[in-house]
Amino acid sequence: MLTWLSLIVLALFSGAAFVAGRRRAVAATGGRARVLHSLPNYYGTYAALWAGAPAALLLLAGAMFGGRVEDAVLQSTRPAAVQALEPDRQAVFYSDAQAIAAKQSPSEVAYEGDLKVALDAKVAEAKRVGTLINVGMLAAAAVLALAGFLLAFPRISTEFRARNRVEGWIGVLLIGCSVAAVLTTLGIVLSLVWESWRFFQSVNPLSFLFGTEWSPQIAMRADQVASAGAFGAVPLFAGTFLIMFIAMLVAAPVGLYSAIYLSEYASRGVRGVVKPLLEILAGVPTVVYGFFAALTVGPIFRAGFNALGAMLVGTMPGVGQYLMEVQNQMALVAGVVMGIMLIPFVSSLSDDIINAVPQTLRDGSYAMGATKSETVKKVILPAALPGIMAAMLLAVSRAVGETMIVTMAAGLQAKMTVNPLDTVTTVTVQIVTLLTGDQEFDSPKTLSAFGLGLTLFVVTLCLNIVALRIVQKYREQYD
Amino acid sequence: MTQILNPLASPLVKGHAMPVQSPDDTAHTPMIHTTVPHAHAAAPVGEPKIKARDVKVFYGDKQALFDVNIDIPAKSVTAFIGPSGCGKSTFLRSINRMNDTIPSARVEGSIEIDGADVNLKSVDPVVLRSRVGMVFQKPNPFPKTIFENVAYGPRIHGLATGKVELEAIVESSLKKAGLWNEVADRLHQPGTGLSGGQQQRLVIARAIAVSPEVILMDEPCSALDPIATARIEELIDELRSQFCIVIVTHSMAQAARVSQRTAFFHLGKLVESGPTEEMFTNPRDSRTQDYITGRFG
Numbered sequence: 001m002l003t004w005l006s007l008i009v010l011a012l013f014s015g016a017a018f019v020a021g022r023r024r025a026v027a028a029t030g031g032r033a034r035v036l037h038s039l040p041n042y043y044g045t046y047a048a049l050w051a052g053a054p055a056a057l058l059l060l061a062g063a064m065f066g067g068r069v070e071d072a073v074l075q076s077t078r079p080a081a082v083q084a085l086e087p088d089r090q091a092v093f094y095s096d097a098q099a100i101a102a103k104q105s106p107s108e109v110a111y112e113g114d115l116k117v118a119l120d121a122k123v124a125e126a127k128r129v130g131t132l133i134n135v136g137m138l139a140a141a142a143v144l145a146l147a148g149f150l151l152a153f154p155r156i157s158t159e160f161r162a163r164n165r166v167e168g169w170i171g172v173l174l175i176g177c178s179v180a181a182v183l184t185t186l187g188i189v190l191s192l193v194w195e196s197w198r199f200f201q202s203v204n205p206l207s208f209l210f211g212t213e214w215s216p217q218i219a220m221r222a223d224q225v226a227s228a229g230a231f232g233a234v235p236l237f238a239g240t241f242l243i244m245f246i247a248m249l250v251a252a253p254v255g256l257y258s259a260i261y262l263s264e265y266a267s268r269g270v271r272g273v274v275k276p277l278l279e280i281l282a283g284v285p286t287v288v289y290g291f292f293a294a295l296t297v298g299p300i301f302r303a304g305f306n307a308l309g310a311m312l313v314g315t316m317p318g319v320g321q322y323l324m325e326v327q328n329q330m331a332l333v334a335g336v337v338m339g340i341m342l343i344p345f346v347s348s349l350s351d352d353i354i355n356a357v358p359q360t361l362r363d364g365s366y367a368m369g370a371t372k373s374e375t376v377k378k379v380i381l382p383a384a385l386p387g388i389m390a391a392m393l394l395a396v397s398r399a400v401g402e403t404m405i406v407t408m409a410a411g412l413q414a415k416m417t418v419n420p421l422d423t424v425t426t427v428t429v430q431i432v433t434l435l436t437g438d439q440e441f442d443s444p445k446t447l448s449a450f451g452l453g454l455t456l457f458v459v460t461l462c463l464n465i466v467a468l469r470i471v472q473k474y475r476e477q478y479d
Numbered sequence: 480m481t482q483i484l485n486p487l488a489s490p491l492v493k494g495h496a497m498p499v500q501s502p503d504d505t506a507h508t509p510m511i512h513t514t515v516p517h518a519h520a521a522a523p524v525g526e527p528k529i530k531a532r533d534v535k536v537f538y539g540d541k542q543a544l545f546d547v548n549i550d551i552p553a554k555s556v557t558a559f560i561g562p563s564g565c566g567k568s569t570f571l572r573s574i575n576r577m578n579d580t581i582p583s584a585r586v587e588g589s590i591e592i593d594g595a596d597v598n599l600k601s602v603d604p605v606v607l608r609s610r611v612g613m614v615f616q617k618p619n620p621f622p623k624t625i626f627e628n629v630a631y632g633p634r635i636h637g638l639a640t641g642k643v644e645l646e647a648i649v650e651s652s653l654k655k656a657g658l659w660n661e662v663a664d665r666l667h668q669p670g671t672g673l674s675g676g677q678q679q680r681l682v683i684a685r686a687i688a689v690s691p692e693v694i695l696m697d698e699p700c701s702a703l704d705p706i707a708t709a710r711i712e713e714l715i716d717e718l719r720s721q722f723c724i725v726i727v728t729h730s731m732a733q734a735a736r737v738s739q740r741t742a743f744f745h746l747g748k749l750v751e752s753g754p755t756e757e758m759f760t761n762p763r764d765s766r767t768q769d770y771i772t773g774r775f776g
Contacts, residue, residue: 358619360619361619361622362580363619364619364682365621365631366577366608367575368608368609368612368632368686369606369607369635369636370631370635378631378635383621383622
């Protein structure tokens with residue numbers, strides 16, 4: 001609240017600096033606007049940036065790290081009564097002290113005797129420290145804002161290159177944003193690597209990557225003799241690739257052919273209607289596809305296979321019996337629905353790639369007396385093939401990383417099977433089940449999620465790199 | 480007369496070492512005087528190969544071509560000249576119905592090849608285009624090997640019964656296009672790897688591989704350097720004995736060098752057409768006179 005208020009005040013001050021800077025620049029010209037190096041607004045912006053930006057950064061940093069500083073100060077001295085508590089009770093004690101000081105509701109732990117005295121002392125200290133930090137932060141921000149303004153304002157003269165200086169500020173802003181994006185990604189990858197490293201301390205990476213049995217639940221029961229658990233990821237990747245394969249069987253031909261139709265055959269009117277429709281399909285949240293798979297497609301497929309089984313059970317008892325027992329959750333349902341999800345993705349990427357094939361090639365082929373489909377088959381597709389391959393690889397990496405549909409429609413049993421009617425599980429489904437709910441983050445069971453995540457990340461990264469390389473090579477051909 | 484331009488005196492037929500006069504030079508020449516050694520071939524003999532009557536072309540509501548009437552003789556080169564946007568390419572594209580590929584385009588009037596109207600519903604544009612080949616402004620070899628580029632037409636039209644016959648067609652087409660000696664040892668390398676001039680001769684070879692009767696060329700040299708241009712012009716002159724060639728060009732010097740007949744288009748109308756020598760020495764219309772002397776365009 002205080003931060004927001006002070007930011008608003010700062011914005012007003014910065015606005016005032018803008019007006020002042022602009023006025024000073026205009027006044028310096030003595031009425032001849034052409035003598036100014038830059039447009040008057042640049043002078044205003046320059047003054048406003050120096051007055052506002054550093055102080056705003058300080059305020060934001062204060063809002064982010066002020067709490068940490070307060071924690072550190074409070075916990076630097078520990079009364080004897082508190083030291084007697086267990087470590088996690090101590091943590092509760094300090095968070096309660098801060099909560100009471102901030103007039104928020106504390107935990108329901110009752111404090112008595114020495115602890116109550118210590119708590120009251122800490123509450124008072126928390127109030128003092130909190131006020132000190134806030135006041136200090138505000139004062140520092142005010143000084144920074146004023147100093148910035150006083151630095152910038154006297155510089156403004158007719159020769160001053162405000163335009164170039166503002167350009168510099170914009171450069172800093174853009175660099176800051178890209179650095180933030182890169183650092184965040186790096187942080188995610190590093191934490192993934194770090195947690196995986198912890199996992200691989202307890203599970204051999206080779207048996208993880210090449211083991212064929214997956215039953216992480218056993219590892220929870222530490223009292224049992226056979227408690228090692230099994231962390232062989234092969235069945236999970238087998239399930240993942242089975243579903244991916246089915247999905248691509250659906251998405252690749254349908255997506256590619258609809259792209260060919262849209263770019264080569266459709267009239268402008270049809271294209272104007274169908275293309276936005278496909279893009280709407282691309283915007284459907286995957287969870288919607290998930291319950292579409294679980295509640296609509298699954299039961300329909302099951303009913304179909306069961307009926308087929310009932311017909312066949314007389315002639316082929318084995319197959320018939322099997323089909324009659326097929327369940328809702330199967331790789332085929334998840335794969336088909338995932339394929340439907342990928343159709344707009346494949347089709348829109350392929351459409352762009354096919355449109356990038358130069359019109360002169362089409363003209364050349366038509367002028368040779370080729371029909372449309374001959375032209376598509378013999379000239380356009382060969383020319384667009386690298387790009388289409390790249391689009392397919394991107395679709396594959398989306399299929400491999402897709403979570404919601406498989407969670408709802410594929411099942412949880414880790415099996416090594418290529419039977420599309422069987423329930424299988426995927427890497428992403430396992431990560432979800434391992435990490436949802438209350439979990440401790442120090443058992444191999446939960447840590448295995450990071451091992452899976454890292455492996456999946458490496459797989460999709462490789463796919464994307466290959467795809468991007470192909471696209472780059474393809475681009476060079478026509479530029 | 481400050482400068483006499485005599486394009487046909489360039490060593491067109493002997494070789495291609497000498498650069499050809501660029502179109503800019505013609506634009507500054509007050510008057511062009513040409514001597515046409517093929518003048519005897521200029522006069523149409525017998526029935527014209529292509530006969531256009533009252534051809535109008537519309538793009539949507541905009542009329543791009545107004546009542547074009549022209550006879551184009553067989554086994555000779557006819558050049559279409561005129562400023563940009565004058566409709567010469569539009570008319571060229573009407574002859575093999577390439578305008579069909581533009582949804583808003585509409586053609587009226589009649590264009591007859593050997594007495595048969597190409598715009599009749601009964602005419603299959605696919606078959607028509609196998610009889611009327613086309614070469615474009617920018618070389619557009621397919622992203623295939625040199626061999627496959629030339630074999631493209633014979634393959635889709637089923638002109639060769641076997642591999643040997645197909646190879647023979649490819650070889651003779653490349654020879655006719657004057658490219659054989661340069662590519663004989665690398666027929667199975669990509670056609671896009673050739674130089675611009677070689678690519679243009681490759682697509683000419685591709686066009687003649689299906690033995691068309693007419694070859695339409697839409698500014699075939701405008702993307703080429705002078706030496707490659709001279710090579711193509713020489714080739715056009717050689718092909719004249721077997722095909723009816725129609726060439727659109729911005730270079731009046733080129734029209735004078737390669738064509739026996741010239742047609743001048745302006746603002747969607749055919750202003751005049753006739754033997755090239757007559758057009759350049761003694762134009763009937765003042766607009767033609769203005770254009771070829773560089774007063775506009």
